[in-house]
Amino acid sequence: MTAKQHTFVGGLKLDGHKKRSTQTAIHKIPLSKKLILPLQQHIGEASLPIVEVGDKVLKGQKIARADGHVSVYLHAPSSGTVTAIDDQPIPHPSGLSACCITIETDGEDRWIERQKTEDFTTLSEHEIRQTLREAGIVGLGGAGFPSFIKLNPGVHHHVETLIINGVECEPYITCDDMLMRERASGILDGIEIMQYALRVKNCIIAIEDNKPEAIAAMELALATRSHLNNTSIISVPTRYPAGSEKQLIQVVTGKQVPSHGLPIDLGIVCHNVGTSYAISRAIIHGEPLISRIVTITGKQVNKAGNFETLFGTPMHELLAFCDTKRQADEPFILGGPMMGYNLSGDHLPVTKTANCILVGVEDAAPAVDPLPCIRCGECATVCPVSLLPQQLYWHSRAKDLDKTREYNLFDCIECGCCSYVCPSKIPLVHYFRFAKTETMNQELETQKSDNARIRHENRLERQEAEKKEKAERQRQRKLALAATKAAKEKEEAEKAKTAEPQSDDQEK
Amino acid sequence: MLTAILAITIMALIFGLLLGYASIRFKVEGDPIADQIDKLLPQTQCGQCSFPGCRPYSEAIAAGEADINRCPPGGEATIQALADLLEVEAKPLDEECGIEKPKTLAVIDEDRCIGCTLCIQACPVDAILGAAKQMHTIIADECTGCELCLPPCPVDCIDMVETKLNPNTWRWPDPARVDIQVGDQS
Numbered sequence: 001m002t003a004k005q006h007t008f009v010g011g012l013k014l015d016g017h018k019k020r021s022t023q024t025a026i027h028k029i030p031l032s033k034k035l036i037l038p039l040q041q042h043i044g045e046a047s048l049p050i051v052e053v054g055d056k057v058l059k060g061q062k063i064a065r066a067d068g069h070v071s072v073y074l075h076a077p078s079s080g081t082v083t084a085i086d087d088q089p090i091p092h093p094s095g096l097s098a099c100c101i102t103i104e105t106d107g108e109d110r111w112i113e114r115q116k117t118e119d120f121t122t123l124s125e126h127e128i129r130q131t132l133r134e135a136g137i138v139g140l141g142g143a144g145f146p147s148f149i150k151l152n153p154g155v156h157h158h159v160e161t162l163i164i165n166g167v168e169c170e171p172y173i174t175c176d177d178m179l180m181r182e183r184a185s186g187i188l189d190g191i192e193i194m195q196y197a198l199r200v201k202n203c204i205i206a207i208e209d210n211k212p213e214a215i216a217a218m219e220l221a222l223a224t225r226s227h228l229n230n231t232s233i234i235s236v237p238t239r240y241p242a243g244s245e246k247q248l249i250q251v252v253t254g255k256q257v258p259s260h261g262l263p264i265d266l267g268i269v270c271h272n273v274g275t276s277y278a279i280s281r282a283i284i285h286g287e288p289l290i291s292r293i294v295t296i297t298g299k300q301v302n303k304a305g306n307f308e309t310l311f312g313t314p315m316h317e318l319l320a321f322c323d324t325k326r327q328a329d330e331p332f333i334l335g336g337p338m339m340g341y342n343l344s345g346d347h348l349p350v351t352k353t354a355n356c357i358l359v360g361v362e363d364a365a366p367a368v369d370p371l372p373c374i375r376c377g378e379c380a381t382v383c384p385v386s387l388l389p390q391q392l393y394w395h396s397r398a399k400d401l402d403k404t405r406e407y408n409l410f411d412c413i414e415c416g417c418c419s420y421v422c423p424s425k426i427p428l429v430h431y432f433r434f435a436k437t438e439t440m441n442q443e444l445e446t447q448k449s450d451n452a453r454i455r456h457e458n459r460l461e462r463q464e465a466e467k468k469e470k471a472e473r474q475r476q477r478k479l480a481l482a483a484t485k486a487a488k489e490k491e492e493a494e495k496a497k498t499a500e501p502q503s504d505d506q507e508k
Numbered sequence: 509m510l511t512a513i514l515a516i517t518i519m520a521l522i523f524g525l526l527l528g529y530a531s532i533r534f535k536v537e538g539d540p541i542a543d544q545i546d547k548l549l550p551q552t553q554c555g556q557c558s559f560p561g562c563r564p565y566s567e568a569i570a571a572g573e574a575d576i577n578r579c580p581p582g583g584e585a586t587i588q589a590l591a592d593l594l595e596v597e598a599k600p601l602d603e604e605c606g607i608e609k610p611k612t613l614a615v616i617d618e619d620r621c622i623g624c625t626l627c628i629q630a631c632p633v634d635a636i637l638g639a640a641k642q643m644h645t646i647i648a649d650e651c652t653g654c655e656l657c658l659p660p661c662p663v664d665c666i667d668m669v670e671t672k673l674n675p676n677t678w679r680w681p682d683p684a685r686v687d688i689q690v691g692d693q694s
Contacts, residue, residue, distance in 0.1 A: 040675075092675045092678075093680070094673070094675055094678040096673060096675050096678055098674060098675050397684045399682075427683050430683040431684075433680040434680040436680075437678070437679040438679060441679055444677070448551075448652075449549075449550055452551040452553065452633050452650070452652050453562070453563075455633040455634055456561060456562075456563075457563075459632065459633065459634050
């Protein structure tokens with residue numbers, strides 16, 4: 001608790017708005033009749049379906065397998081029948097559809113046989129990673145990166161510290177807070193498993209100081225485990241975005257993750273508390289990742305709180321369960337007010353990365369048209385990664401993508417601090433997201449056209465070679481023909497020669 | 509007087525040798541400008557510019573024999589990029605060559621394909637897979653949408669479909685379109 005505190009530059013002190021959703025314990029959302037499961041709920045390749053329409057599935061049964069290294073398995077959140085495997089609208093800022101498996105539940109909620117492991121040390125590190133991959137565990141903090149990869153530091157890296165992220169710095173979101181209050185022991189189990197898989201002793205659990213209940217609950221649970229003597233809980237000052245991985249590492253250790261680098265380069269691995277809990281469920285209880293805790297809050301939500309929700313549950317059922325006053329087409333936010341994005345349809349499913357549904361931000365500024373930039377520089381002051389948002393804005397707006405790269409656009413964590421403080425209300429983060437996707441698209445196009453050029457050149461070369469070969473063959477044939485002709489002529493001439501003396505003999 | 513002439517002559521000789529050596533030592537293979545132009549072209553190899561592929565067109569531009577506005581697949585963006593590179597005025601696309609269309613992908617209706625291999629021979633990037641009297645199919649990732657496989661097909665079983673947006677290739681809309689009107693009042 002008394003570890004020396006470091007800090008990161010910039011950031012904001014925001015009003016938390018966390019009280020409303022922490023008044024009641026975590027409730028379960030009633031089982032939905034229909035569960036829609038997008039094949040891609042994680043960073044990396046989408047999973048591949050291994051069930052067919054009409055198949056009966058059990059709760060926890062694998063329904064899609066990992067495709068490639070950066071991918072995980074997907075499971076049926078409840079028992080029922082697969083009714084469709086097709087494109088369905090998914091929660092994404094684009095509002096586009098993607099391939100989903102739809103399950104009609106039978107209400108029995110019957111589990112598949114679960115393989116429990118009392119003592120995880122009987123498994124090898126590799127087996128643990130494999131189990132987590134097959135259990136579909138991804139980072140539950142928001143990004144959804146497959147966890148087994150982060151537990152595999154490789155031979156070139158030595159992990160010195162495991163940081164468990166319980167900061168939850170974004171306003172309104174309280175799912176990690178409630179999880180720590182109620183399930184601290186499960187989180188510690190997950191930490192022990194991760195320490196074992198990473199062969200690391202030191203562990204720091206970082207919790208923001210606006211969650212005294214969570215800190216108390218975690219300390220109480222930690223006190224009962226004397227063997228975890230290298231694990232400590234530190235409270236970090238409440239300042240947005242302290243919960244962002246790189247910023248948290250800076251607060252805890254004072255070290256900066258280099259640009260384009262990873263925490264592992266500093267010997268650090270960082271996992272969210274929710275992920276830690278999911279890992280303990282997967283290894284010890286044999287339960288794959290089929291649900292998560294979702295915060296449902298906002299001005300228009302009458303019964304705000306945290307809810308354990310099966311993946312695939314349509315959001316309108318959650319909103320109805322929480323008695324939400326909302327017009328049918330009124331947009332709401334998935335995620336927090338700073339980094340979340342607007343969704344317009346409420347029939348979208350809850351996915352692995354859905355941490356919060358926010359309907360009605362309190363004292364939200366009315367939407368106004370942006371005014372010209374007055375070059376006040378506030379955005380640069382609050383940027384937690386020391387970028388120059390103003391410069392990035394000019395270049396993004398002019399679509400000068402090379403210049404935005406020079407100004408390290410890709411180090412932007414899209415925290416939204418710059419847009420928040422901008423007196424002209426310029427949607428800076430929107431510009432940066434736009435420039436990022438444009439750059440990525442341009443790279444993809446270049447790659448594709450380079451590929452096409454190479455293929456075309458190879459084809460021309462091949463055609464040239466074929467032509468040459470054909471000409472060569474023709475030449476050979478001609479030569480051979482000429483040779484046989486010559487041979488024949490010679491033979492005939494010789495015959496004639498030999499015939500002549502014979503006739504002479506006859507004459508004689 | 510004599511020393512001055514001598515000095516200058518010797519210096520001229522030395523520099524001449526140096527330049528001569530440099531021109532051999534640092535000789536650039538190929539045509540660098542044509543290479544740069546070729547990099548900007550979309551590499552569909554469609555021939556709509558009236559040249560047999562992107563490389564011949566870029567060489568023609570480099571030699572000053574062709575205009576920069578003859579590439580419909582590249583469209584306005586390519587014309588602008590070429591104009592920037594060659595420091596000339598951008599001009600609208602030559603409609604003789606075609607019009608700018610959204611990106612498409614060839615798809616073979618596999619039930620109708622008779623396996624004649626004519627499209628395979630027409631494809632400039634070897635993106636069609638198949639053999640005589642066997643069904644052909646298009647390798648979607650390699651297809652450039654050049655439409656060159658359409659005319660040779662005797663049963664008309666190839667269709668061009670617009671490439672579908674998916675959440676992974678989706679791009680954030682340009683926010684400037686909204687705020688330009690407001691932001692540029694000055």
